Amino acid sequence: MNVNAQQTVIRVSTNETDLVMKTAPNGRLYQAYFGEKLLNEDEIQALPHYITRPSSDGSVTPRGWEVYPASGAEDYFEPAFSIQHNDGNMTSILYYKSHEVKNIDGNTQETIIRIVDDQYPLEVTLHYMSFAKENVIKSWTEIKHNEKKPVNISQYASSMLYFESPAYYLNEYSGDWSKEAQLSTQELKFGKKIIDTKLGTRAAMHAYPFFQLGLGQEVSEDQGKVLVGTIGWTGNFRFTFEIDNVNNLRIISGINPYASIYELKPAEIFKTPEFIYTLSYKGVGKASRDLHTWARNYQLKDGKGDRLTLLNNWEATGPDFDEKILKEWMSEAKNLGVDMFLLDDGWFGNKYPRINDKAGLGDWEAMYSKLPNGIPGLVKAAKEAGVKFGLWVEPEMINPKSELFEKHPDWVIMQPNRETYYYRHQLVLDLSNPKVQDYVFGVVDKIITENPDISYLKWDCNSPITNIYSPYLKEKQNHLYINHVRGFYHVMERFNEKHPNVAIMLCSGGGARCDYEALKYYTEFWCSDNTDPIDRLYIQWNFSQFFPIKSMGAHVTSWNKSASIKFRTDVAMMCKFGFDISLKELAKDERQFCSEAVANYNRLRKVILDGSFYRLVSPYESNHTAVMHVSEAKDKAVLFAYDIHPLFKEKLYPVKLQGLDPMKKYRIKEINLMPGVISELVEDGKVYSGDYLMKIGLDAFTATRMNSRVIEIVVL
Numbered sequence: 001m002n003v004n005a006q007q008t009v010i011r012v013s014t015n016e017t018d019l020v021m022k023t024a025p026n027g028r029l030y031q032a033y034f035g036e037k038l039l040n041e042d043e044i045q046a047l048p049h050y051i052t053r054p055s056s057d058g059s060v061t062p063r064g065w066e067v068y069p070a071s072g073a074e075d076y077f078e079p080a081f082s083i084q085h086n087d088g089n090m091t092s093i094l095y096y097k098s099h100e101v102k103n104i105d106g107n108t109q110e111t112i113i114r115i116v117d118d119q120y121p122l123e124v125t126l127h128y129m130s131f132a133k134e135n136v137i138k139s140w141t142e143i144k145h146n147e148k149k150p151v152n153i154s155q156y157a158s159s160m161l162y163f164e165s166p167a168y169y170l171n172e173y174s175g176d177w178s179k180e181a182q183l184s185t186q187e188l189k190f191g192k193k194i195i196d197t198k199l200g201t202r203a204a205m206h207a208y209p210f211f212q213l214g215l216g217q218e219v220s221e222d223q224g225k226v227l228v229g230t231i232g233w234t235g236n237f238r239f240t241f242e243i244d245n246v247n248n249l250r251i252i253s254g255i256n257p258y259a260s261i262y263e264l265k266p267a268e269i270f271k272t273p274e275f276i277y278t279l280s281y282k283g284v285g286k287a288s289r290d291l292h293t294w295a296r297n298y299q300l301k302d303g304k305g306d307r308l309t310l311l312n313n314w315e316a317t318g319p320d321f322d323e324k325i326l327k328e329w330m331s332e333a334k335n336l337g338v339d340m341f342l343l344d345d346g347w348f349g350n351k352y353p354r355i356n357d358k359a360g361l362g363d364w365e366a367m368y369s370k371l372p373n374g375i376p377g378l379v380k381a382a383k384e385a386g387v388k389f390g391l392w393v394e395p396e397m398i399n400p401k402s403e404l405f406e407k408h409p410d411w412v413i414m415q416p417n418r419e420t421y422y423y424r425h426q427l428v429l430d431l432s433n434p435k436v437q438d439y440v441f442g443v444v445d446k447i448i449t450e451n452p453d454i455s456y457l458k459w460d461c462n463s464p465i466t467n468i469y470s471p472y473l474k475e476k477q478n479h480l481y482i483n484h485v486r487g488f489y490h491v492m493e494r495f496n497e498k499h500p501n502v503a504i505m506l507c508s509g510g511g512a513r514c515d516y517e518a519l520k521y522y523t524e525f526w527c528s529d530n531t532d533p534i535d536r537l538y539i540q541w542n543f544s545q546f547f548p549i550k551s552m553g554a555h556v557t558s559w560n561k562s563a564s565i566k567f568r569t570d571v572a573m574m575c576k577f578g579f580d581i582s583l584k585e586l587a588k589d590e591r592q593f594c595s596e597a598v599a600n601y602n603r604l605r606k607v608i609l610d611g612s613f614y615r616l617v618s619p620y621e622s623n624h625t626a627v628m629h630v631s632e633a634k635d636k637a638v639l640f641a642y643d644i645h646p647l648f649k650e651k652l653y654p655v656k657l658q659g660l661d662p663m664k665k666y667r668i669k670e671i672n673l674m675p676g677v678i679s680e681l682v683e684d685g686k687v688y689s690g691d692y693l694m695k696i697g698l699d700a701f702t703a704t705r706m707n708s709r710v711i712e713i714v715v716l
């Protein structure tokens with residue numbers, strides 16, 4: 001190998017973090033440093049390419065941290081990459097070839113590094129995109145070869161990162177339908193911990209594509225070093241955390257290679273998903289705010305735009321409605337003051353009407369017995385009522401009881417020779433097949449083209465892949481999990497290109513799809529079908545670790561009616577706000593309260609949707625919880641304080657605010673009060689400095705179970 005005599009130093013930086021990579025005399029590329037930004041360039045140049053820590057017996061073991069280690073070399077821990085060459089050989093050693101740095105905009109830089117095998121025509125390109133202000137880096141990899149025949153790649157990580165710390169604490173998030181994003185913490189010890197999914201689609205139902213890693217201490221909100229990482233892949237992903245014999249940790253992130261040995265043709269490029277990460281030195285609160293800002297600026301569909309408040313009918317009607325009933329819902333939406341009425345599942349299917357979840361998926365024609373004037377009739381009615389109109393779809397799925405299934409059983413992922421099993425009575429369409437991609441695109445394209453006044457789609461995905469077999473891929477079944485997801489992206493790309501102004505909710509029987517690649521195409525995601533406000537406080541707390549508030553859908557429903565309408569509303573209002581409840585079931589004062597809450601939200605939505613978000617009191621560490629949103633100019637803020645299950649004679653502590661200007665004065669006002677109720681907040685109506693509010697705080701908590709307060713804080 002042509003070894004570069006001179007060491008090459010590659011520095012990927014944000015305003016706060018440096019990732020330094022260096023070539024060694026052997027020509028290979030190593031991670032020399034990853035941590036808080038270094039101040040002296042000469043010291044960066046002088047960093048060793050390997051870690052040398054003397055043991056207590058005086059011995060020194062230099063250990064290189066190869067940036068993209070392939071299988072078969074001298075590193076005996078988990079590699080980032082595995083390949084079988086045409087001659088059957090299963091090793092690769094990748095040597096530094098070249099790199100370049102591109103300035104994308106004043107804030108973003110892309111570093112592209114080429115590493116190549118010296119024995120085989122194999123090239124791997126490592127991409128690092130760094131966002132200076134937001135302190136976020138994302139990395140992905142491209143793999144290409146020029147062997148005579150296709151090669152098999154069986155591991156193809158997006159990224160490999162190494163850490164050296166006395167202790168590692170992992171926060172992972174797991175779940176199921178209606179119990180999304182449940183937090184658990186563990187200390188990592190020698191060996192491997194894997195977080196992965198094999199569900200194919202609805203992929204995050206049990207394991208979520210994000211984590212937090214406390215370095216040296218458990219993850220904490222406002223102090224300590226923490227890595228927050230997430231993978232942008234709407235299918236099978238895998239994070240491997242491996243601690244080696246000298247207590248160093250490597251984190252390998254990427255597609256889960258389970259049942260997915262990929263056959264890569266000569267000259268074809270295999271592009272991995274993006275692994276997105278931030279290192280915070282001030283706890284996870286700062287990491288969340290950085291991710292939120294980054295996502296709004298760069299990743300989320302319409303990240304800087306407004307969001308629509310809505311009234312949805314699912315929880316109250318299920319599929320039992322007709323045009324007359326829906327018209328009433330539209331005028332209810334108008335009276336409530338929300339922007340839109342969203343029609344949910346059950347509006348389609350004629351030969352196999354969608355009267356429940358057993359039939360109709362695939363037949364996207366309005367059910368004329370319920371809706372004689374079809375979707376155009378509803379769009380017109382919404383216009384007349386003075387609200388926007390949104391529509392539920394689930395175009396990636398099919399019920400066997402459908403005309404589509406009768407016509408195209410070959411479009412369905414199912415075994416040709418085994419008994420079929422179903423999840424929610426449905427099956428997944430085979431998006432690895434370009435014809436099926438065209439069909440799925442065609443379904444939504446037709447709806448919007450014929451009804452350009454539809455403002456919003458709720459795009460659902462209720463089943464994982466069952467009976468994994470693609471009639472289209474034939475003997476290439478090992479490509480199905482990957483090509484299915486790529487097919488989904490093709491559809492979304494096409495749709496968004498043609499209809500950029502349609503807001504879309506990413507829903508997956510609740511929050512089982514929530515990753516940053518999908519969110520390029522969706523304005524928000526539905527956090528959970530569980531809208532019990534108590535459960536939601538935890539679910540929202542956890543999703544907010546990774547995703548901006550404006551992407552988190554939260555609705556007021558009838559779940560847990562023992563909580564007041566005020567409590568339920570106050571919980572939904574801290575996110576992207578909506579209702580999914582029959583207003584008829586509410587008392588007069590409750591309806592009035594809801595309308596006033598919508599008006600309050602409209603006044604404050606800019607702060608709530610785009611402000612800096614602070615988690616002040618954790619529901620995991622207290623019988624209460626509080627969060628706040630602060631505008632960029634620090635002239636407005638909203639505090640949400642919730643009493644979950646206070647104990648008798650419990651001492652109540654003031655809530656110390658964050659993010660305000662200590663030098664400015666703010667007026668405190670409790671809002672969202674039930675009609676006729678006067679605030680009992682002792683600070684109500686008074687003026688305090690930001691300094692006071694952040695150091696002493698507000699007595700926002702009460703001793704009443706399921707009580708809540710929304711407090712508006714406005715600069716004088």
Ligand code: DGJ
Nearest residue numbers: 314344345507509510529
């Ligand atoms: C699952 C979603 O999470 C619900 O909100 C609702 O849209 C149903 N699907 C409809 O089938």
